Amino acid sequence: MLWTAACLLLASCHAGMATAGPAEEKSGPVPAEDRRAAPDFTGDSLDGKPLRLSDYRGKVVVLNAWASYCGPCRAEAPELNAAQKHLAAKGVQVLGLNTDTDTASGRSFQQDHRLAYPSFSDPSGRRMLKFPRGSVPRGVPFTVVIDTRGRMAAVRSGTITEKELRDLAVPLASS
Template identity: 60%
Template sequence: MRRHRRLPVLALLSALAACSPGQEAGGTSDSPLTRVPAADRRAAPDLAGTTLDGKPVRLSDYRGKVVVLNMWASWCGPCRAEAPELSRAQRHLSAKGVQVLGVDTDAQRAGGLAFQRDHDLAYPSLHDPDGRRLALLPRGYRPQAVPYTLLIDREGKIAGLCLSTLTEAEVRDITRPLLREKAH
């Protein structure tokens, strides 16, 4: 019961977050991204579970790549608009070392599977209906609404966050500096 009362609030917050301009640390209000300086980055937890297709997946499977970790839900309008953009980004940037990894927050796997099929997602999505895995994220990086995206650097550290939808061009722009960084 409690979860159902939160859904309209999450939908409203999602719409507001997607419509509001982001703020890049030290940047302008035109940017949807908040970057985390390399010296201040915290390790991302090794989120693990099964994809919507039932295959095992772990965030650490992508160590050495820049990961665009996108939280979404099938009922989220901005998520629907963003999904084709992220698929294009995955198709065009995977050879350069970028991996999009979705986190489906739908209560029922069927909703996420339909979304994945309808949008022909080119990336896997971890199913996290109760938010247990997302609760492992460090304080300050836990999503309050969807869509919500974290950038994970090659070393598995949180390098940025985005509280609004992303386009393929924005994914290219925000991953470019991370791809230039050398892993230690």
């Protein structure tokens, strides 16, 4: 049952189109009083190193869900990489959430795109299922911006640019 839910969740890959349901209504910034706690992901990165979302508490975290087979994910990878390089000094950390069922594919993508940030490996989809129901889109790519207190401050369905990330994350880092 869990495997079926994960497959359905990861089955779609969209290029900025809206998804139906609650996540569509939450695309964009979330007012501070309505923010939900982000799940505390723990596990291994694609490099096999321990990774924990809560280790970044105090920073704004940009968590981007992606898959190597997803064309829009490939298109946004340079934007996320640039955001990591340009926003790190402002207290922003980009993290990936790789949804490939084959970890080797995720590692190859990470190397090919020279990603400057770590990505969680989520071949089973279990980390994706930790998000509160309806809080994130059903397909990749999507991006969740997490405030310094560990709350989901923005959700963006589809591809995202460095400028859009900067517009969402920098105000949170300076507040």
